[in-house]
Amino acid sequence: MKSVPQVVDAHAKDISPLASGEREQIWAAVQEILTSSSFSSSSQNQSLLRYVVEHSIAGDEALLRERVIGKEVFHRPADYEPGEDPVVRIRVADLRKRLAIYYQANPSASPRISIPVGGYRAAFEFLASPKQEEASAARATEVAPSGLPPELQVAVPTVQVVQDHPRRNRRVILTAGIVLAVVLAALGIRFYSARPHGAVQQFWSPLLTTNSPVLLSVGSNAVYRLSEGFSDNYVKEHHLEASGMEFFPTLDPHQTVDSIGLHSAPDSFVALGDVAAVAEITRTLTGFNKPQQIRFSNDISFAEVRSNPTVSIGGFNNQMTREFTKKLRFTLTSRNRIDDHLNPGQSWLLNASSDSHDTEDYALVTRLLSGNATGPFLSLAGMGQYGTLAATDFACDEESIKKLDRLAPNWQHKNLQAVLRIKVVDYKAVSTELVSVHTW
Secondary structure, X not given: OOEEEOOOOOOOOOOOOOOHHHHHHHHHHXXXXXXXXXXXXXXXXXXXXXXXXXXXXXXXXXXXXXXXXXXXXXXXXXXXXXXXXXXXXXXXXXXXXXXXXXXXXXXXXXXXXXXOOOOOOOEEEEEOOHHHHXXXXXXXXXXXXXXXXXXXXXXXXXOEEEOOOOOOOOOEEEOOOOHHHHHHHHOOOOOOOOOOOXXXXXXXXXXXXXXXXXXXXXXXXXXXXXXXXXXXXXXXXXXXXXXXXXXXXXXXXXXXXXXXXXEEOOOOOOXXXXXXXXXXXXXXXXXXXXXXXXXXXXXXXXHHHHHOXXXXXXXOXXXXXXXHHOOOOEEEEOOOEEEEOOOOOOEXXXXXXXXXXXXXXXXXXXXXXXXXXXXXXXXXXXXXXXXXXXXXXXXXXHHHHHOXXXXXXXXXXXXXXXXXXXXXXXXXXXXXXXXXXXXX
């Protein structure tokens, strides 16, 4: 199926206007998405998707800024600080994940709506219908030289060309054929194009060769919540309206809460960076037509890991990562260190800032081929959420994967571990350095 991107760059200022018929198709697609199981239970995601689509179609760049979205969609005050209240980033990351899940279940849905990382403007991608593809193939076949015997005639492929001149309408033009294909056909040589096997596909290939879906093991942060009894008493004493468990009680400076007033909340809270990592992995696997299941690490048995390709997302907050990397060369140690067991004097220590505003992170990427303990296994583990997300971006980026060749030639068919150093600025990973690689 050929895809026809109507928006080439979701953040460019000069983007081709949409025709009225295309706008209608987009809103019809939005309605289908909002009634799907991934969205029907989340009013905030519904409101966010409508808002982003509406102002993306209109080209309202000023209304697609983080602070404005926080005010208009999530009713934050006009002077709120996004750095202290990252509600927009959290919800948009969740929105990306839900869209990826929706399109995994509805691969032929068109137009496709996405929100490219790095901004809040939506991109729309129209997919050609089967009838259009058949007609395109028929037109291409007619171009083949008629003087050749049938076995040597070649259908000239259809090529998509995207014009990117900053002052011209960016439309996709379907060409009638390629002169080179005609020449090759005349020589009696079959012309065909195969899907390129890039570095990213080579990196993920061990997890793609089995028929089983990929298990995505997500780590859960250690969180305690106020007990229902404490919350109910507080609501009664302060005459609060219905607020469920989602509110912050005001405690006196010296007030204490007994242990019976708290309870642990395992498998409940996931860091923003881990959520964004799940969305990126889902997008990558969907591009390879590989199904996946998203589960908390505590919900996956070791028997399942032995028989299914598995991606473990998160470091110290994911017991699966800790278990399957503890005997390897590089391991996460203490609360902020990666140790090199082949070089006892070598370690990478994270010096976290005193105000919890991280300025760097380290991550450990581990890829294991099938063995006695696991099936194909990939761990993307940061010391913090920024490291986990940066490790995921590294594993899903063509140029990043190619850097492995410099430190570990012939890594493609081996187990490997890689240590990454990440620079963090304003709560975002801005650069990732590959500092050490080990293969075996």
